[in-house]
Amino acid sequence: MSTTIGRDCILNGKTSLGIELGSTRIKAVLIDQNFEIIGSGIYDWENKLVDGFWTYCPKEIVNGLQEAYRQLAKEIQDKYNAPLQNIGSIGCSAMMQGYIVLDHSGELLVPFRTWRNATTAQASSDLTNAFEFKIPQRWSISHLYQAILNNEPHVKNISYVTTLSGYIHWLLTGKKILGIGDASGMFPIDETKKQFDELLINKFNTLITEKKYPWTITDVLPKVLTAGEPAGNLHEKGARLLDPSGLLNPGVPMCPPEGDGGTGIVATNSIEKRTGNISVGTSIFAQFVLEKKLSKIYSEIDIMTTPEGNPVGIILANNCSTDINAWINIFGEFHEAMGLKADRNQLFNILFNKAMTGDHDCGGLLSYGYYSAENITGISKGRPLFVRTAESRFNLANLMRTHLYSAFAVLRIGMEILTNDEKLSFGKISAHGGLFKTPGVGQKICAAALNVPVSLMSTASEGGAWGMAILASYLKNKNENETLATYLSNKVFNEKKDEIVHPDKMDKGGFDQFLKRYKKGLHIAKAAENYT
Incomplete structure (x- = not known):
């Protein structure tokens, strides 16, 4: 897009803003009418274990939101010589599930409890039994x-009980609303009524009758909306919260807020039945739009919905890239100790590509990157581990390959239920997330680990913020009766190319050997729970 056309687009509000509060960064992206990113801003943050x-x-939730927006507005001003004053539509997304509760004055009653917590085992079990429907701990x-x-x-x-995306939406609009995809991680959804x-x-309500609370669950849950339904407008207070400079005009229409699962579905165009996608970050999860109900309840598989309200089977592992990042940091420290300037992107590229020269089975090494509990493998406390024997082939390539394999191991264990027990098959899985930034590496490892072709689009590293901007665009620009699936296929992805990598036979065989050791060694991770 030329600077002149881009400036006109910005000045006339022909844009859509997507904001996503992920586990490790808050990102704001502005797209034009062709769904291309014309500006972005990022704020890095990290969760902490408190009490x-x-x-x-x-405070960091608001500060991070403001900083990401400030960077975006500055980039737009610098690049197009245009103030970011008029925006066509806005959408907010955040990490799925968790627990945010407000009192009548709008104050947080307890600190935000994220999806990462595994402190609700009794509640999860009781509700699953009472509902005859899988209720995960993080819901x-x-x-x-x-x-x-x-x-x-x-x-x-x-x-009010809501998720992080619902909380941000409330701050910006005053509306207690949630998109159906994120809402389906709060409480089960009626697939017919979309509520x-x-x-x-x-x-x-019957379960809690004896408590005699002054509320029922209906009173405190958000209103559920599907993609494309109006979810309020940016009010004056919200505009000043997002942009303290005072430039941003209020009144911007806002779409229903969604979780990172929903934005991942949109960002990878995986919204039709029998399509799937994988999102890789602090956690890792795969989503499959289901053609029919599963034959039974599985502890490893959650049932949620797409932003349109269709059922999705989700396999989520709490841990993925955090341990990889920690090892990259160690190599960065060594680099600096040698008197060299450590470029983080270069470190990732070099070490990831080095991993591809290692033994296909990682030379007998093992890694459990459990920074937090891992429900699928029955680990209740995070204790990251690296394990080897005296006979293991311990070198840099095998070390890095081990950590990459480990990032996908728990997800593979969950997926075996769908492929082996439910006999589901998928032509390919679309992937997105920062781990795929190094060309060829993450995609090849993912294909081998899951034994399925992996599709990667040019927008893969943009992730959920771009997907949220698309949902905001859909609210403003859809035709009458145009479904989200049609909008994505005919307008957003009609000219976008994807790169598909098929499983390499040697890599697949090596990962299968690694996974056998991984399962066999889980008792080591279990024993480490007692380490303090």
Whole structure:
């Protein structure tokens, strides 16, 4: 796009803004009418374990949001000589699930409890049995019910329960609304009505009757909307929160806020039945749009929905890239100790490519990158481990290959249920996330680990913020009765090319050997839970 055309687009509000609060960064991207990114801003952050809960500082939520937007606005001003004053539509996304509760004055009752917490085992089990529907530990209703079981004093004062994306949307609009994809990680959805399941709502209210709270679950949950439905407008207070400089005009239409699962579906055009996508970051999860209900409840598979409300099977591992990043940091420190300037992107490129020269089975090395609990493998406490024997072939290439294999191992264990037990098959999986930035490496390892062709689009590293901007664009620019699936296929992805990598026979065989050792060695990770 030329600078002149881009400037006209910005000045006339022919843009859409997507904001995503991910596990390690907050990102804001602005797209034009051709869905191309014309500006972006990033704020890096990290969760902390505070009083037994993984959380983020409440002030940093707002500060990070403002900094990401400030960088975006500055880039737009510098690049196009245009103030970011008029925006066509806005959408907010964030890491799925977790627990945010507000009182009647809008104050947080407890610090944000993220998806990473595994502190709700009793609630998860009780609700799964009562509902006859899998309720994962990270879901908002599990956090709420566990707080009830624990007799936490804040529960009686709850006015609103939501997710991080819903909280940001409320700050910007004053509306207690959530997109159906993220809402399906709070409480089960009725697939026909596209709303919270009324039968299960009644069951939950019955479960807590004796507590005599001044609210019912219906009172405190957000309103559920599907993609394309109007979800309020940026109010004056929200405009000043997002842009303290005062330039941004209020009144911008906002689409339903979504979780990173929904934005991943959009960003990879994996919204039709029998399509799948994989998102790689602090956590790793694969989503498959289901053609039919699964034959039974699986502890490893969660049922959520697309932003349009269609059922999705999700396999989520809590741990993925955090341990890889920690090892990269160690090599960076060594680099600097040698008196050399450490370029982080160069370190990733060199070490990832080095991994591809290692033994296909990693030379007998093992890694468990468990910074937090891992429900699929039954690990309740995060204890990152690197394991080898005296006979292992310990070198740099095998070390890095081991960490890359480990990043996909838990996901593969969960996927074996779909492929072996449910007999599901997929022509390919679309991938996105920062791990795929190094050309050829992450994609090749992923294909071998999951034994399925992996598709990567040019937008793969942009991830959910771009996907959220697309959802905001859909709200503003869709035709009457145009579905999101049609909008994506005919407009957003009609000219976009993807690169498909098929599983390499030697890599697949090596990963299979590694996975056998990985499963066999899980007792080591289990024993490490007692280490303090």
